[in-house]
Amino acid sequence: MSKKYNWKKHLAVVLAGGIFTLASTSVWANAIDLTLEESINMALNNNKSIKISGTEVDSAKWAVEEAKGNKGFSLGYIHTDGRAKTSSSQGSVIGNSFKNQIKAQLPVYTGGALEGTINKAEIGAESAELSLENTKQQVKLDTTTAYFNILKTANLVQVGQESVNSLNGHLKNVNAQYAVGTVAKSDVLRSEVELADAQQNLIVYQNNYDLAMSNFNNIVGLELDTIVNISDKLQYTENDLSLEDSIAYALTHRPDGIMAEKNIAMAQEQLNVAKAGGRPNVYLGAEQSWLSDKFPGDDDNGWSVGVTTSWNVFDSNVTRSQIKQAEAAVMKTMEQEQQKKDAIQLEVRQAYLNMREAEKRIQTNQVSVEKAEEDFKIAQVRYSAGVGTNLDVIDAQVALTSARTNYIVSLYDYNTSKASLDKAMGVGI
Template sequence: MIKHAHWKKRLAVALTGGLLMLNTVVALAAPVELTLEDSIAMALNSNPAIKMTDADRKSAELQINVAKGGHLPALTVAHSDNFFHSGADADTDYATTVSLGVNLYTGGKTESDISSAKIKLKVADSAVEQSKQKIKLDATNDYFTILQTKNSLKVSQEAVDQMEVHLKNVQAQYAVGTVAKSDVLRSEVELANNQQALIKAKNAYDLAVSNLNNVIGLPLDTDVIVKDELKHEKYASTLADSIQYALTHRPEALQADYSIDVAKEAVKSSKAGKLPTVSATAKTGWKDKDFPGADNNTWSIGLAATWTPFDSGVTNAKIKQSDSAVVKAIEQARQTKDTVQLDVRQAYLNMSEAEKRIDTTQVAVEKAEEDFKIAQVRYSAGVGTNTDVIDAQVALTTAKNNYIQAMYDFNTNKASLIKAMGVPVVEVKK
């Protein structure tokens, strides 16, 4: 009896634990509702590419301290233990030296190194921004792809529903002998085709959700509910204004100009090889035959100047190399800015083209809906054909998908334009 009660208690505990685990799984599987801003914020906070560029920026920031070290004093401590043996004689020698040195003049090399390091930090800053803009565009495109496939899925479901209703009407008329068997068969084939399209639409939607999850850092199988809709919000700026903005804000354009500045600083650094260097040193030391060598203290203070008036043309060659690097940087900057202008122009024109399609496809949807209704009525009245209804239904589905595609193209090309212009990313902390 006791064993029976104990068995019941263990069963109750197991069932309770199972229910708790089930509830946990259900809670974990709850859909995640996201706006476009939510998706962008999550992508910015989780994407590895941004973290890598942040690490590069930190390295560039520390390089400024490295360059500044050329102007700062350096303290060096040296100790040596020596054992001497000559014939039957052996001896030991312990020595400690402490020296303090500072470069007083380096011909401008240290100043150039510091300036170059500061410019490279600006390059790193723009690289971080560039990475953020790329991630924002990826998240935006994936979010709009979900909206597109979601609407296309709805259209495919409507097509299946419409053809099912039509098939029932055809079967009813065939049952009373008013239409031929071919009408039933053709309608069944069209329904099967629409069902195939629905399956593909569902798969495209699932893939779109997985792609967004991958960008924003969620498990790939997370069920996402997008809260926004495809909208048509006009873009106000002209093409000329957009290009001008890009040339002064796009990270790639800024980096190209910074590269010219870095190359010019390298020329200054190379020219420093023609100038003398001056340094100051202060030394003190101890040397003795007993460890740690604390007796026999000596000290000295001095200035040292070094100049190499002739180095077989090595410095001149380095200067010419640096000059060539400046020319290359200038040409690369021009090429980069041409590419920036082309990117802006392409995105702007693609956006404008899609915007024009929005109005025409919207009218086409209205006309197709009216045509489909008329075809249904005519067929029911016996004055229209089954082919008229099927063709009208196909035309309606095509018109709706064309409208969805136009809205998607407008929004994604607008996002590409914003990226091509280099509009800064405003982060929203979640």
């Protein structure tokens, strides 16, 4: 069985999610098998940012109920205990008074202030839902990136281990030839240095794997010492969307883009509320009262029903200033919406181009791995036959490790860029 086939077989096992035994000092207490979809669902259920956004949604919904309640019927009770001195022609009298009042009020017309407040609150509730969706999409991206990072670091450990094994085998060959006097001592020393360097790189790869695992656990809400057996593959899956279609989709579906539009509507409703300050207010009211000089004050004192109209005729330009502020706020939100659209288009373009760039690297790196494997095999044969140099073998091994690393990194970059593109487009959960 060829070396090329062996390496690809090992890589396929890792890509499929098999977790190898690490020569690491880390101690992992628990183990769990997870697919990418399961990981995302776990993160959505456990993430603190999502839970915070959920409470903001609840708060916004109650703000709507509050705004609607201000337009409805209200009933209040007032009890007053007093002691006063009164003077008359008969002299001064000091006495107690106990009064009870029940007041009812219903707004008839507020110049559009209450309606504007209700509309603004309803739009705010919609924005809160959009903010929650945006948070979920970000958590999905973070989880996906962390998931693929485990795969990438696991594969790099595998590449590092392959490099150590190859250099160790080569060192044995060099020592055997040195023992019979066919190669110089310098070949042994150089091979030992290269093996030590490969072992050091393997230690770094293993540590990166441990860190990637801990970071993933933190995102999805697992204990940090949990080891996750990855069930998916780090592989290439074609994305046939065009850049134009991606941008068009994003401008229609991005939650924060829709929120920018909602902000304009909220600012316009606030302008309506400000304009209501210059219009009359009409309230329907009723009152029943009881008054006596003995507690609790239960002598019927009468009742009244009436309509109250108030109009702020002059307030030293307070209302006008509020209107101007609200108009400026509308203009501000309109500019912010355009700014957000530009940012969305740029974000989509960056993610899309990064994805396409990684896609091209996957293709070239596949060829590089095949060529590097062939070159390394030839260098080993030539050295064993005495017609090649030790440096040829070492250079070929370095080139092979680099090609394998580049291939894995390009797969990781492609998959994470594709996930970033989904986030940039506003693809729903």
